[in-house]
Amino acid sequence: MSTPQAELVALAQSSLYPNYAQPPLVIVRGSGCDVWDASGKRYLDLFAGIAVNTLGHSHPRLVQAIATQAAQLMHVSNYYYNEPNVRLAAKLCALTGMSRALFCNSGTEAVEAMLKLARRHFFARGQTERYRVIAFRGSFHGRTLGSLAATGQPKYRDGFGPLGGVTHVPFGDVDAVRAELGADVAAIITEPILGEGGIVPPPEGFLATLRELTEEHGALLLADEVQTGVGRTGSFLGFQREGVVPDAVALAKALGGGFPIGAMLCRDALLEALPPGSHGTTFGGNPLASAAALAVLEVVESEGLVERAGKLGGHLARGLEALARRHPERIVTTRGAGLLQAVVLADGVNPGQVLAAVREAGVLLTLAGGNALRFSPPLTVTQPELDQGISAVDAALART
Ligand code: PLP
Numbered sequence: 001m002s003t004p005q006a007e008l009v010a011l012a013q014s015s016l017y018p019n020y021a022q023p024p025l026v027i028v029r030g031s032g033c034d035v036w037d038a039s040g041k042r043y044l045d046l047f048a049g050i051a052v053n054t055l056g057h058s059h060p061r062l063v064q065a066i067a068t069q070a071a072q073l074m075h076v077s078n079y080y081y082n083e084p085n086v087r088l089a090a091k092l093c094a095l096t097g098m099s100r101a102l103f104c105n106s107g108t109e110a111v112e113a114m115l116k117l118a119r120r121h122f123f124a125r126g127q128t129e130r131y132r133v134i135a136f137r138g139s140f141h142g143r144t145l146g147s148l149a150a151t152g153q154p155k156y157r158d159g160f161g162p163l164g165g166v167t168h169v170p171f172g173d174v175d176a177v178r179a180e181l182g183a184d185v186a187a188i189i190t191e192p193i194l195g196e197g198g199i200v201p202p203p204e205g206f207l208a209t210l211r212e213l214t215e216e217h218g219a220l221l222l223a224d225e226v227q228t229g230v231g232r233t234g235s236f237l238g239f240q241r242e243g244v245v246p247d248a249v250a251l252a253k254a255l256g257g258g259f260p261i262g263a264m265l266c267r268d269a270l271l272e273a274l275p276p277g278s279h280g281t282t283f284g285g286n287p288l289a290s291a292a293a294l295a296v297l298e299v300v301e302s303e304g305l306v307e308r309a310g311k312l313g314g315h316l317a318r319g320l321e322a323l324a325r326r327h328p329e330r331i332v333t334t335r336g337a338g339l340l341q342a343v344v345l346a347d348g349v350n351p352g353q354v355l356a357a358v359r360e361a362g363v364l365l366t367l368a369g370g371n372a373l374r375f376s377p378p379l380t381v382t383q384p385e386l387d388q389g390i391s392a393v394d395a396a397l398a399r400t
Contacts, residue, residue, distance in 0.1 A: 002028070005038035023359070030057025033378055033385050035364070043359070046377040046389040047366045051195070051227050051340065054254040054296050054305070056378040062257050065295030066288065074288045078280055084290035091297055095236050097245055098265035102274070103285030106262050107226035107252035108142025111189070113264035113279060114222045114248045115146050118187035121220065121273035130219075134180050134188045136171040138369070140196030141189065141224050150189050153197065172203045174213075181213060187220040187247075188213075192238025195227035198369020199335055199342035207244040220247040220270075226262075227340070230254035231300055231379055234310030234338035241337065254379075259292035305379040313338035315383055316375060319390040327397045335372075339379060342372035343393065349400065357396035363389050 009024040026038040033056050035045050045057070055062055069084060076082055089101035104110055115133065122130035135141070139152040148156060149163035152171075157163060169176035171194060188210055194200040214221040223246035228238035232254060235241045239249075247270060252262035262284075283289070300306060317334065320343050324331040332344045345351050351371050358365055358373075368374040375389060 002038065008038055023356070032056040033381050042362065044363045044385055044388055044392075046375050046381065046385070047364050048376055048378045049258065050253065050366060051232060051376040052253045052256075052258055053378050054230060054257040054380075055299050056380045057258075059257065059299065059380070061299050062259075062292060062295045065291050066259065069288050069291035072287075075283070075286045077282055078285065082285070082287040082290065084287045084294055085285040088285075088290045088294050088297075091294065092251070092263060092265055095297070096249055096265050098249060099268040100266055100271060102264045102266075102279070103290070104252075104262040104264065104281050105260050105283050105289070106142075107224075107250065108144045108147045109281065109284075110226060110250035110252050110262035110264045111141045111147040111150065111224055112144055114189065114224075114250050114266075115150065115187075116279055117248055117264065117266060117270055117273050118220045118222060120278060121270055122186050124272050124275075129184055130186045131165055132182070132184045132186060133166045133222075134177060134185060135166050135168050136190055136194070137168045138171050138194050138197035138200060139168075139189075139191060139224075140194070141191075142226075171197070171200060172206050174206070174209050177210065177213060181217045181219065185217065185219045187222050189222040189224060191224045191226075192228050192241070193233065193337060193340065194369070195340070196368055198344070198372040199340060199374055200369070201335060201337060205242070207239055207242045211244045211246070214247075222246060223249045225249050226252045227376075230296070231306035231309050232338055232340050232376070233336075234306065234313050236306055238337070255296065256289055256292045257296040259289055261289035261293050263293075300379065303380070309338040309379050312381065312383065312386065313341065316341050316386050316390075319386060320375075323390055323394055323397075326394065330397045330400075336375075339381065340374075340376050342368060342374045345371045345373060347371075349397075353400050354393070354396050357399060358389075358392045361392040361395060363392040365389065365393070 008026045027035050028038050029036045035043050092101050119131050135150040137152040141147040141150040149166045152168040167180050223239045225237050229251045248266040320334040324334050330349050332346050334343050351367050366374050
């Protein structure tokens with residue numbers, strides 16, 4: 001007999017630190033795009049653990065890879081190489097056009113690694129005055145103090161200062177970037193589409209302009225692909241949609257398909273920035289996480305999930321646009337790319353209420369940027385499943 005949901009919720013409420021605002025639901029099992037709570041109710045998961053469950057839940061290839069690797073070798077530390085990890089490094093370099101990979105365990109750590117890489121690159125060249133980073137308002141780069149300093153939203157930053165070394169300018173504003181690009185700037189960091197900021201794509205050509213400007217000024221361009229990477233927007237990296245090659249890339253979330261792993265990838269020119277001992281982490285690149293990520297990448301490749309995300313993204317976009325036409329007073333606009341899209345709710349609509357009504361109807365979504373109802377489903381999602389999600393939002397909006 002499993003424990004009743006109410007009992008587990010009571011245990012959660014008396015023992016977990018209350019830094020999240022969870023509804024009284026305990027998810028106990030998942031398969032494909034479905035999850036079940038402890039009362040046995042089934043939900044269609046169209047948020048994928050915030051853009052993480054690339055292959056849906058409990059994909060047999062991922063389960064098998066983790067089980068096999070766990071039985072063979074889970075952890076050795078970075079004192080030694082391990083086979084899944086070196087294979088993963090080579091694969092990621094091939095997929096992204098980068099030269100080297102450094103592994104960690106989460107998105108914020110991958111961003112920290114990029115920021116430290118940028119600063120130490122100039123330090124190693126004797127340019128110690130070159131440390132400042134330009135980031136964008138509305139961005140989200142993580143919650144450790146370095147990536148929080150880069151994050152451009154007061155709601156995440158307030159109360160944790162002083163957070164220094166980063167200047168925030170409006171997203172998409174080339175003139176503002178140009179005005180800040182002094183000799184002390186080490187790097188510009190950006191997401192290709194603001195994720196937590198509300199699924200906001202930049203104006204066309206913006207990423208390419210950032211590439212030109214950083215090259216002109218000898219600064220680095222850092223791509224935070226933690227939410228957009230591994231095919232979500234219809235290309236392996238969001239930056240690749242504009243044909244822009246950054247100097248370094250941060251990946252996490254979807255890379256392990258649910259198993260925690262992060263990676264920082266960079267170009268050859270940055271190999272001297274972080275010499276042995278200057279940066280690292282005990283768990284980073286362990287065989288178990290690496291085997292999980294390798295399995296994810298193999299399935300993504302063999303099932304053509306990147307192209308599929310692009311195609312299904314077209315279907316999702318059309319569905320959301322039709323939804324917006326049906327609810328002109330409740331939906332302001334729709335935006336995003338591939339399988340990362342949102343409807344932006346109008347001022348008078350209570351986003352939390354809509355989200356709860358959608359969940360009540362058996363579909364799990366999330367909010368981004370306060371008022372954007374985000375779809376970030378597994379890349380294995382089907383067209384009928386997307387349609388079910390759109391219908392649930394349609395019904396919820398009609399009721400609220
Ligand atoms: N960067 C981006 C673009 C993200 O969306 C996130 C998480 O939402 C992070 C960094 C931080 O990742 P993590 O929560 O794994 O630390």
